[in-house]
Amino acid sequence: MLSLNINGQPHQVDVDPDTPLLWVLRDVLGMNATKFGCGIAQCGACTVHMNGRAVRACNLPVGLIGEQPISTLEGVDPTDPVVKAVQAAWIALDVVQCGYCQPGQIMAAIALLRTAPHPTDEQIDSALSANLCRCGTYMRIRAAVHHAAGALA
């Protein structure tokens, strides 16, 4: 049994320690907001926060997490100003297309805005270029991050 702290809740899971967090979230705990896209830390669809920082759940073995708090899109506090600003910006600018990459994009954007409340285009590009979007919503993601930053000012 492994103990995990996910979205502020303790969870006991009975899996091999090499199991990536992604599959514990999705297939063991039934938390599906975090997506599978590549499994090799190349696409960012599985982005979650560990200690508030964006990490890729698909290559993070649960055995290495220990006490470190994990948060996923379904667990973020919708009243938190950054979360609220990001989700509102995504809706206002109609960022999503198919939407499959967007939980990862949003988690990456929230983590970025927590450390850089007024990011430049370059900071946005460097923080979010680990997150692929096949539908090509990059222009709007960039604009939405600025929009969210503006709302937080």
Place this chain on the structure above:
Amino acid sequence: MTTRATTGTPAPAHAPAHTAAQASRRQVLGAGGALLLATLWPTPRSGRAQPAPHPEQGLLVENTPAAFAPNAYIRIAADNRITLILPNVEMGQGIYTGSVMLLAEELGVDMAQVAIEAAPPGGGAEITGGSTSVMTEWLPLRQAGAAARSMLVQAAATRWQANPAECTTRSATIIHTPTGRSLSFGAVAAQAATLPVPQKPTLKDPSTYTLVGHAQHRVDSVAKVQGRAVFGMDIQVPGQKIGTVAACPVEGGTLGGMNKAAALAIRGVQAVLVNAQNNTVCVVADHYWAARKGLRALKLHWHDGPNAHINTQTIYEQLHDGLSGPAIVANTKGDAPAIIAHAHATYTATYQQPLLAHAPMEPINCTAHVRPDGCDIWTGTQIADRARDTAVELTGLPKDKVMVHCQYIGGGFGRRLEHEYVTQCVDFARQVPYPLKIIWSREEDLTRDRYRPAYVDQMSAALDDKGFITALTHRIVGPAVVARWDPPELTKDGYDEDLSVATVITPYSYPAYRLEFARREAPGIVTAWWRGVGGTRGLFVVEGFIDELAQRAGADPVAYRRAMLAQNPRALAVLDRVAQEAGWNTPLPPGRARGVAVQFAFGSYMASIAEVEMPDPDNVIIHRVCAAVDCGRVINPDQVISQIEGGLIFGFSAALYNEITLEDGRVQQTNFNTWRVMRMNEAPRKIDVFLIPSTEDPGGIGEVGTAAAAPVLANAMAAAQGRRYRTLPLLSARNAAAGKEQG
């Protein structure tokens, strides 16, 4: 996916299952009084009109003109809940939002009052592809809304003993203007349902539209932004197990051997299954990771079969070989070959395009529960009917015992116009008693895709003194995708009319023209539709060639095209607009270059200009892309812009980086580390889309941007590097080497 396959012709007149429809309507009305209305939905080609079963509602609607299949419905419940049941699937193209707008506009309800449900398979019309959604829904959805509105108004007027002409509707309420009395739609829904459906309802005057033509937010945004939208990947059926698969990496090969015991020894692994053709293995486990470990432990051994020797070179050689010898004449005007043979000046160029994978963000997946008495399938599919039919065939169950539950699609791009993954899932699921969710790894997704074909094209022109075309011949060498995908659509001569998009169907007109097709089916690979289909394929060639002719004539590329488009005002308008917006005639900063492309495809006109900088032959910075679009009447302007932006970026990714290669019959690209996708830092700094107001019928938009991407970028890069780009991908080692030679 081709225009023919999706827009189709009305189905032959025949009576729908009348009794079933009547019975079910009684049932529905008995259940609380609801108005159910089928829209007048044209079915494709051979689709037999049939009422669609729906789990909660049973069969719906009589009074439906027999020539149309009831594939989309309005449902108005007594409590004023309004539901639209849509056969088109939402894969990012905004079709849910656009459909709700059309319906709400005519029905007289607010966007927020309408809920959406995905339709189960109906009578053969459920194909979402080829940019046809908006084109096919434009009229029927408005008619459905207008018909329902007129029935509701009639019902209310009857109750008030008033004149229906004195009634208006707003926010799902009927108002009798002279007296101010009002009734909700729900209050009269049951009564309205007893009235005959008007066959030719009066549609609103477009100048009075309050929703259509005005930007509306997407109806699926909130769920997607909160991570609540359910994709096929997210299906959780109680008791389900997770499987992952490996198919023989060589097309046509079979399983040689495996270490089943090693897989079964992995913690969590439940079963190791082999499919009927003995070419695919599925490891079933409690969760994906255990299944994946199990699959690795199997140490699969394959008999590679007859395609073991195929490599990329084999495919290109076969295509280049088709440049000479016999071909089908697909389109002809005048005697172009003779004019070219006798011309003083001629010009010829050959273009090559690679195999491409789809790689939608959501890897292929399907969940199926096969029971003795029924089968349920949950998946993202652009082609629900085929998904159902394959399950019917495999299980032997009657059609009405097989349900396909369509989920949000995490990217289609043509991939989900294939249903082989549904066949595969049902084949494995029937071997186990529990619901089975099969998830393909990204490696499986890329190496076992069905690929956009590789093509070689050759164009030759006879030119007048000023360098303009007097005759043009174009030979396409490649497969006919439709021959496998929808065989009856292959012409008698063996032509695939998808190849006419952006070639025969073009904004230009030539004094003499000939299109030839030399069919070469790629060995060892299954080919399929890919976003932009013939438009993406053809435009790279034709707009590249026109650009070369302009260059040869020493003409400005925009001015050269303008002269060719004098007879085509819609094409001229988009070209002039984009030239103006992009500052075509203004000087560029040092090191930068611009390229242009013009197109007419999927019923829409677009001209685009890219501004690029190439610090070296392996690097391109896309500073800005401008596009002017005339796609007829625009339903949701912001969604048009969003589709152009996304379509361009999807196309740029492929144009710059992508090529599926084979060695020993095996696809070499396995994941996003070897299949490069454009990232945010590589995306254009800016994309500006300008919409030309139009009252023409709406054209498609989902594929327009993708079709433009390769030609506009190749033409800009040609200007930057002073050499032509006739081979995709643009940043291939092949092109870089050629550039160094030339430079």
